[in-house]
Amino acid sequence: MPHNKLNISGAKADIISWVGHALSTDEHNMLRNVSRLPCLYKHVALMPDAHLGIGSMVGSVIATKDAVIPATVGVDIGCFTGNTLVPTLDGKSYSLRELAENDKEIFVYACTESGKVVAAKAVAKKTRTIAELVKVVLDNGTEIRCTPDHKFMLRDGSFVEAENLKTGESLMPLYREIDKDGYVLVQQNYSGRMQRAHWIVARSGLLGDVPRFENDKTVIHHKNFGEADNRPENLEFMSASAHSVYHRNLVDRNEHWQSPEFEQKRVAALFAKAQTAEGHSYFAERGTKNILKYMVENPEHFKTSVAGNGKRGKQFLVSYNQSEKGRAKSKEIANRLYNYETCGEQVKSGIGLHNHRRSLHGYNHKVVSVKAIAEREDVYCLTVPEYHNFALEAGVFVHNCGMMAVKTPFKSSILEGRLKDLRHQIERTIPVGFNEHKDAVDESLAWEGWKSFGDLHKGVQHRKAKAMKQLGTLGGGNHFLEVCLDTEDNVWLMLHSGSRNIGNEIASRHIETAKSLHKLNELPDPNLAYFIQGTEEFKNYWRDLEWAQAFAFKNREIMMKRLLKQFNRMFNDGEDFVPEISVNCHHNYVSPEIHFGEEVYV
Numbered sequence: 210m211p212h213n214k215l216n217i218s219g220a221k222a223d224i225i226s227w228v229g230h231a232l233s234t235d236e237h238n239m240l241r242n243v244s245r246l247p248c249l250y251k252h253v254a255l256m257p258d259a260h261l262g263i264g265s266m267v268g269s270v271i272a273t274k275d276a277v278i279p280a281t282v283g284v285d286i287g288c289f290t291g292n293t294l295v296p297t298l299d300g301k302s303y304s305l306r307e308l309a310e311n312d313k314e315i316f317v318y319a320c321t322e323s324g325k326v327v328a329a330k331a332v333a334k335k336t337r338t339i340a341e342l343v344k345v346v347l348d349n350g351t352e353i354r355c356t357p358d359h360k361f362m363l364r365d366g367s368f369v370e371a372e373n374l375k376t377g378e379s380l381m382p383l384y385r386e387i388d389k390d391g392y393v394l395v396q397q398n399y400s401g402r403m404q405r406a407h408w409i410v411a412r413s414g415l416l417g418d419v420p421r422f423e424n425d426k427t428v429i430h431h432k433n434f435g436e437a438d439n440r441p442e443n444l445e446f447m448s449a450s451a452h453s454v455y456h457r458n459l460v461d462r463n464e465h466w467q468s469p470e471f472e473q474k475r476v477a478a479l480f481a482k483a484q485t486a487e488g489h490s491y492f493a494e495r496g497t498k499n500i501l502k503y504m505v506e507n508p509e510h511f512k513t514s515v516a517g518n519g520k521r522g523k524q525f526l527v528s529y530n531q532s533e534k535g536r537a538k539s540k541e542i543a544n545r546l547y548n549y550e551t552c553g554e555q556v557k558s559g560i561g562l563h564n565h566r567r568s569l570h571g572y573n574h575k576v577v578s579v580k581a582i583a584e585r586e587d588v589y590c591l592t593v594p595e596y597h598n599f600a601l602e603a604g605v606f607v608h609n610c611g612m613m614a615v616k617t618p619f620k621s622s623i624l625e626g627r628l629k630d631l632r633h634q635i636e637r638t639i640p641v642g643f644n645e646h647k648d649a650v651d652e653s654l655a656w657e658g659w660k661s662f663g664d665l666h667k668g669v670q671h672r673k674a675k676a677m678k679q680l681g682t683l684g685g686g687n688h689f690l691e692v693c694l695d696t697e698d699n700v701w702l703m704l705h706s707g708s709r710n711i712g713n714e715i716a717s718r719h720i721e722t723a724k725s726l727h728k729l730n731e732l733p734d735p736n737l738a739y740f741i742q743g744t745e746e747f748k749n750y751w752r753d754l755e756w757a758q759a760f761a762f763k764n765r766e767i768m769m770k771r772l773l774k775q776f777n778r779m780f781n782d783g784e785d786f787v788p789e790i791s792v793n794c795h796h797n798y799v800s801p802e803i804h805f806g807e808e809v810y811v
Contacts, residue, residue: 215255220244223252228259239266242733248276248741250809264736272809276739277799279719279750288588290342290354291335294602295591296383298328298410300393300437302602305589308333316415316440319596320381320606322366324398328406328413328439331591331599339803340588343371346577347380351603356588357581360608360759362598364398367657368608370755371579378576383600389487391436406439407431414787415441422448430455486545574605592792597766613765614703615773616790621698623780628692634775635690639768640682645675652767653680658759665753668718669711676711680760681767684709690772699789702772708761715757719750742810754799 215224217237222244226232232240236259243253243265250272259268264280271281291306298316308315311333319329345353345361357372364379384396386403393406407429411419420427426449433443447455482488504511529535546555593599598606624631640646646653654677662673683690683706690704708715723738726746732738740747777783802811 215240217241217244222249224255225252226255226259227257228255229257236266239264239734240269242737243269243271245733246273246278246737246739248273248278248739250274250807251805264734270811272802272804272811273739274807274809275742277742277747277750277810278737278739279716279723279754280736280738288340288356288359288590289601289607290586291589293353293355293589295333296385296600296602298406298439298441299443300435300439305333305591306335308591309335309589316410317591317593318383318395318409318600318606319593319598320362320366320383320398320600321596324364324366324381326383326395326397326404326409326600327596328410328415328441329593329596329599330415331593333589333591335587335589339585339801339808341801342582342584342586342588343579344582345371345374345579347603347605348575348577349604353601353603353605354582354584354586355607359590362606362608363657367655368598369657370759372581373661374576374579376576376578380574380576380605382574383604383606387437389491393437393439406437407444410439410441410444411446416444416446420446425450428452574603597791613705613769614701614790614792615769615788616695617700617702617776618786618789619700619780621694621700624692624700627779631692631775631779634779635772638771638775639690641690642684645678645682647678649677650681650767652763652770653677656680656763658756658763661756665756666715666718666749669714672711672714676709676760679709679711680764681771682706682709682764683768690768692776702769702776704765704768704772706761706765706768708757709764712757712761715753719746719753722746722750 212225212227215226215232217224217240220241224240224244240253240255243249252272254270255266256268256270259266264278265271269281271278289305291304291309293305294302295305295308295317296302298318303315315331315333316328317331319327321327340356342354343357345355347353353371355371357370359371360368361371361374362368362381364381366381369378381398382396385406386394388394388405394403395406395409396402397404410416411429416429428447428449430445430447430452431438431443432445435443483492530539543558546557547561548555591599598608600606659673659677662676663670683704688704688706690706691702693701693703695701719740720736720738723740723746724735726740727738740750773785777785799810801808803809804811
């Protein structure tokens with residue numbers, strides 16, 4: 210996109226502009242003032258949509274050295290170092306750096322607030338350069354390096370920034386294992402039960418509707434025969450009988466599989482498997498199913514075949530259990546040691562194995578420590594439509610980066626004649642302008658951010674009740690909520706809102722503090738007063754800035770959830786759809802970055 214260097218009289222630094230129209234006198238004055246700041250680094254950049262703001266132009270990019278100007282900045286998002294591994298549905302794990310460089314859509318594990326593990330689309334991207342980091346150590350021995358503000362999912366489904374995690378705090382876990390048939394099993398955290406990953410993909414809606422077959426089971430076939438490869442394109446629904454026929458036909462076409470040598474090996478392998486505890490359990494379960502099926506299909510023959518079995522069985526069991534051999538067997542089973550696959554610890558008896566899994570591995574990973582580290586690196590993250598979180602190879606779920614806009618799977622024709630009704634429904638559930646919720650909504654009451662409200666500037670402490678009722682509201686000014694179309698006639702839902710009145714009050718308090726630290730007649734504009742890095746005022750401002758960011762993010766999240774509920778009720782029979790694209794980001798922020806070999810705030 211073409212840009213040029215503006216020639217503004219009295220400017221003391223370069224002003225590079227991508228704006229495609231003439232600027233007003235007031236805009237020239239504002240740019241001149243910014244260019245004269247002693248903390249300005251190199252130049253000022255203007256984006257195409259730049260316009261008048263407070264102190265500086267909205268849509269300008271300003272780098273400052275060892276200082277931050279509170280009137281001109283907003284907030285930022287957190288991320289992970291490039292070597293952080295993410296498990297994907299193809300059964301492998303990749304670093305975030307590798308995923309970002311490939312720039313392709315991937316499929317990952319995500320988690321709902323209730324603890325249900327789902328499959329979701331994702332896109333990786335590089336988000337910051339030379340970022341400040343902390344190291345989070347978990348009780349499974351893994352270490353995660355990320356920005357201090359990146360959010361981790363707790364066991365109750367809420368999120369907490371990395372730097373605010375506490376020792377012993379329980380995180381939402383991702384537990385996986387491979388079953389005897391080579392399929393990936395994933396623990397559902399809401400129930401504690403293991404579920405095959407390909408059915409998680411199916412239940413997440415990535416394969417379309419699950420078909421039903423008359424008098425037959427629905428199964429999922431892996432096209433490339435890789436049981437651990439659960440990418441949607443590798444999976445297809447089949448009836449159990451059709452699936453069995455398909456595999457039998459493969460055997461029939463393979464001469465090796467029909468040879469006597471192969472049959473001998475097959476029988477020997479089955480016999481060897483039957484001698485193991487796992488194999489014995491497998492064949493016992495399989496045999497039970499076959500017997501039950503036989504009982505249903507041939508009831509009279511079955512009754513004749515088993516006549517008198519009860520008496521013979523009882524006599525045999527009593528005799529066997531009282532024998533020396535039977536007692537020895539019972540003792541051996543009770544004292545049998547099992548290796549637990551996750552930690553490798555030996556556990557006595559099957560009941561002991563169950564209790565060990567439930568008490569030590571069935572609930573969550575826990576935080577051992579969180580420490581700031583000296584290293585700084587480029588950081589990366591994923592954008593995950595709909596769920597806004599993803600799993601790390603470390604076995605925990607974390608928040609994704611994200612603006613609040615959702616691409617629906619619908620075209621404009623569904624809206625015809627119904628926009629007015631939709632607007633009325635939206636306004637009933639999302640307060641606009643100066644309005645707020647009569648009482649704080651449930652999502653607001655459950656937000657973790659209220660726990661640190663007492664740490665904010667003392668000038669806003671009396672505003673907590675109002676802020677709680679405003680969480681989940683649109684506001685006025687240039688804030689809006691839109692149903693819009695893209696160039697391909699796809700329907701989008703979009704909203705623009707921020708940290709509401711509480712964010713404005715926090716900013717106002719810190720702007721006044723910054724002004725009090727300067728001789729205002731020495732500044733080109735009082736609204737350009739700044740905090741110097743390392744001072745107590747700078748630290749307090751940065752703390753409150755991050756809180757306001759989290760509030761704004763949660764505010765948009767609550768509103769979009771309510772908007773989607775109304776939209777689905779009107780246009781999708783109340784059923785949730787999987788957004789094709791979902792974005793949630795801040796429109797203003799400040800971040801420490803490295804430019805020309807120096808760290809600056811941008």
